[in-house]
Amino acid sequence: MKVCIHRGAREIGGNCVEVEAQGVRIVLDVGRPLDAVLDEEVPLPPVAGLSAGDDRSLAGVIISHSHQDHWGLARQIAPDVPLFMGAAAHRILQEAAFFSPAGADMNPAGFLLDRQPFQLGPFRITPYLVDHSAFDAYALLVEADGRRLFYTGDYRGHGRKSALFARLVRNPPQDIDVVLTEGTLLDAQGAATRTPNDERSVEQTCVRLFKATPGMALVVYSAQNIDRLVTLYRAALRADRNFVMDLYTATLARATDQASIPRPGPDWPRVKVFVPRRQRLAVKNAAEFERVQWVRQSRLYPEDLAQQKERLVMTFRGSMARELEEAGCLAGAAIVWSLWPGYLQTDQRLQAFQARQALPLVHAHCSGHAYPLDIQRLVQAMQPKRIVPMHTAAPAGFRNLVAPVDLHNDGEWWPV
Ligand SMILES: [Zn+2]
Structure with missing residues (x-):
């Protein structure tokens, strides 16, 4: 199994990750960059078959949650590429579309269910419902070729659903090769960019x-x-x-x-x-x-x-x-x-x-994202072989927080 972060390795927003095993590929999130201005045309990441739908080796796109920086380019995906997301997240975006450009009426091929694995080609995918400011948000365990990748999406441990984070830390998936985690609130020293609040x-x-x-x-x-x-x-x-x-x-x-x-x-x-x-x-x-x-x-x-x-x-x-x-x-x-x-x-x-x-x-506000201490708690509980940061402006800050950290650039393929 190998992975390419198309966007998000060194920025907050625009998340897109392509995973390949046995010649088959899946995509985790197709986000819109947060610095794109309204009405700006942002091209899809260079994933074969994503815009034309003409490449059978693309088995599907999975949207972790309903924030623009994770799904915002999904409208540009060819309609015959199978799309997966939470059922409530789908309904929320569908209803939002009547009122706001922050919504969309998409046509998912299937819905994510908490801890219910499903198969896409050689990939076994298990969604984990997480505590985040978007409703019906998931982390994704991706297994293929005997390797295991855990993509956190966006998460936190201080929201109204903090029990979900506690459950994940208490009972994490085992034998994880790589955790691909968000680091929205990290600075270059690995400290929090905001005063923790819940x-x-x-x-x-x-x-x-x-x-x-x-x-x-x-x-x-x-x-x-x-x-x-x-x-x-x-x-x-x-x-x-x-x-x-x-x-x-x-x-x-x-x-x-x-x-x-x-x-x-x-x-x-x-x-x-x-x-x-x-x-x-x-x-x-x-x-x-x-x-x-x-x-x-x-x-x-x-x-x-x-x-x-x-x-x-x-x-x-x-x-x-x-x-x-x-x-x-x-x-x-x-x-x-x-x-x-x-x-x-x-x-x-x-x-x-x-x-x-x-x-x-x-x-009166608190962030939808993980504080450095919670990233540490997750890593300590999961004991992954490697940690790869994304959805962060300060990937190097991870080195002061957890180990071992691998930094990868946008567009670079690396093995899990
Ligand atoms: Zn989010």
Whole structure:
């Protein structure tokens, strides 16, 4: 078995790995680079048969999870190349496509199931459900020719599903030849680029903020980050407030098809829905009225927002600013920025809104990625023969963290 990292050996994002055994190949992730600008045409990595679908030695493409930097180029793959991903991840992307370019309607040949191996040519592939900020995310054990490669995808040990990481460390796959692991949060010395924080403390911070805010609490977060949705919902309840989703978030929550995820409906009386103008128009223009029908019992209208403002935690984006200003619901409000702090600098609309309304803004966030200590824990538990970093800007930093480390460049083939 041999491996080529096409992209991601020395950058965060654009993950793509090709694996070959007995003349047959599979591809793990076809991500879009994070530095590609909107609408930029990014060519597929040079994998034979990926764009034309004319090479039978390409047995399939496996998408580890629903983040753009892992699946974003999948739309350019020839339709007859078999595609595999999580069923919930697929539904989330499919539903997201109605609202956002961050979605896609793909046609998978099969779905990944936690610890259920499947065969593609000579490859036996076992997905491991992991704790990550994307819902339904997997690491992949790839076996062929008596060799074993463990591709972590993106993972962490400090999210709402930290039990999955604990399970992996307690009971890791054995006799691993190579662990191909992410190192998003590593610096060149192998230390963490961010102060460690976890989903639990984000919840705690939010409870305090929601209780201390006299008016509406506006939270800015990614609708696809279902862990964060749960954190914010729980914090809202602990502060005795109702939680308001927009239609996009409500739709993705339903798409998880998991009973423990809050969503509009009779089982979740404290979940409310506000449908912003832009989403109302999208529904009307597409004449897809079922998209609002199912939330009608939970809906709040602008006059409700003004009336109930001090009892609400409101899902918010810069695009909703004018509408809320018109609704007259912002007296005593505060903004909670629950995304990576760097994104705030690029959100001109939100910054202008905050300045116009003179609203306080506080940060409450933790990363979706593994801290160096968790990478160490994984490696210590798994005892692989070699560790190969990827999805990192500082691969050499791994040398101060774990051993033995092999560094490989993009486009280089190496044996497992
Ligand atoms: Zn990710």
